[in-house]
Amino acid sequence: MATASENHIRRTILDVTRHLLVQNGISNLSMRMISRKVGCSVGTIYFYFRNKDALVHSLIEEGFELLISIMEQTYQTHHDTLERLKALCVDYIQFGLKNPEYYEIMFMLNPERMERYPAEKYRRARHTLELISETLAEATREKVLNVKEPYQSAHLIWTFMHGLVSLLLARRIDARLDQQGLIDSAIEKIALMFR
Amino acid sequence: MATASENHIRRTILDVTRHLLVQNGISNLSMRMISRKVGCSVGTIYFYFRNKDALVHSLIEEGFELLISIMEQTYQTHHDTLERLKALCVDYIQFGLKNPEYYEIMFMLNPERMERYPAEKYRRARHTLELISETLAEATREKVLNVKEPYQSAHLIWTFMHGLVSLLLARRIDARLDQQGLIDSAIEKIALMFR
Amino acid sequence: MATASENHIRRTILDVTRHLLVQNGISNLSMRMISRKVGCSVGTIYFYFRNKDALVHSLIEEGFELLISIMEQTYQTHHDTLERLKALCVDYIQFGLKNPEYYEIMFMLNPERMERYPAEKYRRARHTLELISETLAEATREKVLNVKEPYQSAHLIWTFMHGLVSLLLARRIDARLDQQGLIDSAIEKIALMFR
Amino acid sequence: MATASENHIRRTILDVTRHLLVQNGISNLSMRMISRKVGCSVGTIYFYFRNKDALVHSLIEEGFELLISIMEQTYQTHHDTLERLKALCVDYIQFGLKNPEYYEIMFMLNPERMERYPAEKYRRARHTLELISETLAEATREKVLNVKEPYQSAHLIWTFMHGLVSLLLARRIDARLDQQGLIDSAIEKIALMFR
DNA sequence: TATGAATGAGCATTCATTCAT
DNA sequence: GATGAATGAATGCTCATTCAT
Structure with missing residues (x-):
């Protein structure tokens, strides 16, 4: 056919x-x-x-589709908010490390430098932030955490995870450090930040 | 002359x-x-x-010279360890935001993809980590903070700051957020992570 | 078409x-x-x-194809061995003088200096030598000539002809000499060398 | 000084x-x-x-000076004409093989392709031809050889030797052949050509 | 649908040469 | 005598893109 x-x-x-x-x-x-x-x-x-950028944009879309579906699934299946928060973070980090090609074009590009810059493609990143933000808000309502500005806080968590993932992908982290240990510590600290 | x-x-x-x-x-x-x-x-x-690489290398070196001199100066002039830690973080973040060109070649390249970029150039990044690591260790000795693995923890701080700087430089952070507020919160959280 | x-x-x-x-x-x-x-x-x-070398290689191949086809034709149509020998020599020399561009890339290059020029391309030159060598052997069997080492002798003939062709092409031969006379003498001497 | x-x-x-x-x-x-x-x-x-060509021309001059002095010396010290002829040939061939750098610029260049072409530089090659030519004439007078046109014949000898030297320098000769044997045979054949 | 052919601008790099000092 | 600085043109090659078929 x-x-x-x-x-x-x-x-x-x-x-x-x-x-x-x-x-x-x-x-x-x-x-x-x-x-x-x-x-x-x-x-x-x-x-x-249509052109090279359009091809890359299709991949960016696919990447976001994949990441969002993974995190949505986690969001819906974890009912303990703190656990859900951690699980969402694990999802994000694992996604980045397992899909470096997607991660690079989704998060390590300066969109303004792509000549044909469709802002909305990159803006889908916000949906993952909203899942985290909503979880922080819920945890605050449950008095499990104390987050005053959930959306800003979600950004903080994101920047932390992004720094971790991007430096790991670029192999800029001292190789003598235990990679998994570093990731685990990061997740632990994230929870600690909002106690 | x-x-x-x-x-x-x-x-x-x-x-x-x-x-x-x-x-x-x-x-x-x-x-x-x-x-x-x-x-x-x-x-x-x-x-x-000698060639394009040599030109970029010179800039990378200049960048590290500048960043390290700034952070060394802060390290020596701040005697309160917690204040020193925060000041070092402010230094790093400000350096990145004020010198996006240096920051890009110093921290946003994947050395593996640029075979001709000598790894030892990038390894100077570790000196900044050591300043943070040493400060964490000192704060722990003073019982101001409680850091078990200072070098690993310095990496966590670095990844956090790097994520923040690189996403800000790429203008990936939601423009509706107050940028300075985000940075201040980040610094505050860093201290909180090791209480 | x-x-x-x-x-x-x-x-x-x-x-x-x-x-x-x-x-x-x-x-x-x-x-x-x-x-x-x-x-x-x-x-x-x-x-x-594919690249400049590939273009030149194609020409080298064409040149050998042409020269070999000419000499093969002569080889098969001349049954008097001494005449055949002379005709093969005339073929070679005429080919060189009429196709200076082919001759230059086929015989006047130093393959060692052009690393990317595959040796086997040049080795096709040996086929022309074998035609001469075989003719010398046959003439010896017929007792028309007396050649002990036909392959070495074919090389001697080749070097003679190559010297003649390459100096003529470079216009290094005294212009006051009759060019055709020189060529004719050369051919005559070649036969004389193996009496 | x-x-x-x-x-x-x-x-x-x-x-x-x-x-x-x-x-x-x-x-x-x-x-x-x-x-x-x-x-x-x-x-x-x-x-x-003055420029690159002038530098190369100086070397060409040096090369001819050297080759001519060697051959002149031989010319004057060998009184047996046939021996002298052979010795002159050996001189030429040895010079080429021992001084490939001189030989290349003296004899393997197409002078017309050098932008600043001083014909007289390359014409000094004729002096070596005259030494051979004169020897052939003398041998003919002595009835040792029978050379009708000594100057043309000297050219034939030259082209033979040049072909041998240039193909040896370019390593185009089948490596399985004994190089010295080939040279010896060539010299022998040269004498034979004019019997 | 898919291709083969073509383009023009771009790339890093090297070159012989000049000239004020 | 000798140099450091500069040039402009050239080199082989790759690129995203177009378009008739």
């Missing part, structure tokens, strides 16, 4: 691009190389994606 | 490069553009710097 | 390159100049040839 | 250039690299030599 094969190539292009992103980073990503690895012509990529 | 005029172009090249770095990011930095903005030929840049 | 027009530019690139090779020599051959003379962009050349 | 130090640097430049010629060939010879190896500035080279 036409639609099926259409989707198949499109899917392959996206997957190949993701793999190339992990290997070479976004600044070394080239349409030529993608087409070579996919086994199609450059023109074909332009049939499915 | 001969020496001054001798170094004048070299200095201009470095400064122009810094400006271009803020505007376009390192992946869009080109020797041609630098020479155009400096008003000299490309060859002239190669007279002062 | 589709195939013909498809190959048209490729063919033009090869031909232009050959002309430039005669005029300027290989060390002054540039992709830019080729594209300028062809009337296409540099990129187009890279569409047909 | 001024003159002495002047000559010293000039000498060093010439020697360094010769070494670089053996290593990289004339097409990879750069003023920058010469100055780096000499330990002086590029400007200094231009003080002693």
Whole structure:
């Protein structure tokens, strides 16, 4: 069927691009190389994606879809608010470490430097913040935590996690440190910050 | 003076490069553009710097020199350990926000992807961590804080600050939030994490 | 015809390159100049040839194909061995003088200095030597000539002819000498050497 | 003394250039690299030599001086004409193999491709031809050989030797052949050609 | 749908040469 | 005598993109 094969190539292009992103980073990503690895012509990529940025944006969208679905699921299944908060943090950090290609384009890009900058693509990050923010608010209502400005506090948690993930991905953290230990401590401290 | 005029172009090249770095990011930095903005030929840049990497390395070194000198100064002038810790954090964050070009090449690069960027250049980042680590240890000795693993904890503080700085620089933080308020809260939370 | 027009530019690139090779020599051959003379962009050349070396390799191959086909034809159509030997020599010398561009890249390069020029390309030169060598052996069997080491002797003949061709091409031979007379004498002497 | 130090640097430049010629060939010879190896500035080279070609021309002159002095010496000390002929050939071949850098610029260049072409530089090659030519004439007078056109015949000998030397220098000769054996055979054949 | 062909601007780097000092 | 500084043109090559077919 036409639609099926259409989707198949499109899917392959996206997957190949993701793999190339992990290997070479976004600044070394080239349409030529993608087409070579996919086994199609450059023109074909332009049939499915308006241009290079549009291709990357599709991946960004996919990434957010994935991250948000994971965190939503956690949000709905954890009823102990403190546990839920921790679980949401674990989700975010694990997502970043397991999907470096998504993480790089979702959070380690300066959107203003992407020539065709669709602000709303990047703004989806806020939904994850809202899940955390809402959890902080609920915990405060339950008097488990004491958070005055949940949305700002959610940002603090996010920046903490982002710093951790991005420095780990870039291998800038002293290799002599136990990585998992560092992550566990981070999660623990996050809870501590709002006691 | 001969020496001054001798170094004048070299200095201009470095400064122009810094400006271009803020505007376009390192992946869009080109020797041609630098020479155009400096008003000299490309060859002239190669007279002062062996190649593009050497030029960027010089800036990385300058950046670390600057950051370290600032933090060392703070380290020596603040005798109250808790105040010193906060001041060091303020230093780091302010340095990043005021010198986005330095910050980008010092902390936002993935050295593994730039094979020709010598790891030891980046390892100078550790000196800043040691200043924080030592302060945590001292505060623990004074029983002002309770830090079991000062070096790991310094890393946690660093990741927190790095996340904050890098997301602010990339303008990924919700613009409706008060930026200074966020920074102040972050610093406050850092102290809280180790009570 | 589709195939013909498809190959048209490729063919033009090869031909232009050959002309430039005669005029300027290989060390002054540039992709830019080729594209300028062809009337296409540099990129187009890279569409047909992986890089500059690949383009030159194609010409080297063409040259050997041409020379070998000429000499094979002569080898098969001349049954008098002494005549065959002379005809093979005439073939070689005429080929060199008529196709200076091919001759230069086939025989006047130092493969060791062009690391990327694969040795096996040049080894095809040996086939021409084998035709001469075999003819010498046959003439010896027929007692027309007396050649103890045909392969070594073929090399001697080759070096003689190569010296003649390359000095003629470089216009190093005294212009007051009759060029054709010189060539004829050379051929005559070659036969004499093995009496 | 001024003159002495002047000559010293000039000498060093010439020697360094010769070494670089053996290593990289004339097409990879750069003023920058010469100055780096000499330990002086590029400007200094231009003080002693008008330009790059002038520097190479000086070496060409030196090379001819050397080769001619060797062959003149042989010419004067060998009284048996046939022996003298062979000795002159050995001189030429040995000179080429022992001084590849000189040989390349003296005989393997297309002078017309050197932008500033001083024909008389290259014409000195004729003096070596005259020594051979005169020897052939003398041998003919002595009825040891039978050479009708000594000058043309000297050219034939030259082309033979040049082919041998240049292919050996470029390592184009089948490595399985005994190099010295090939040279010896060549010299032997040269005498045979004019019996 | 998909491709092959083409472009033009861009890249980092090297070069021979000049010239004031 | 010798240098340090500068230039402008050139090098091979890659890129995102376009478009007729």
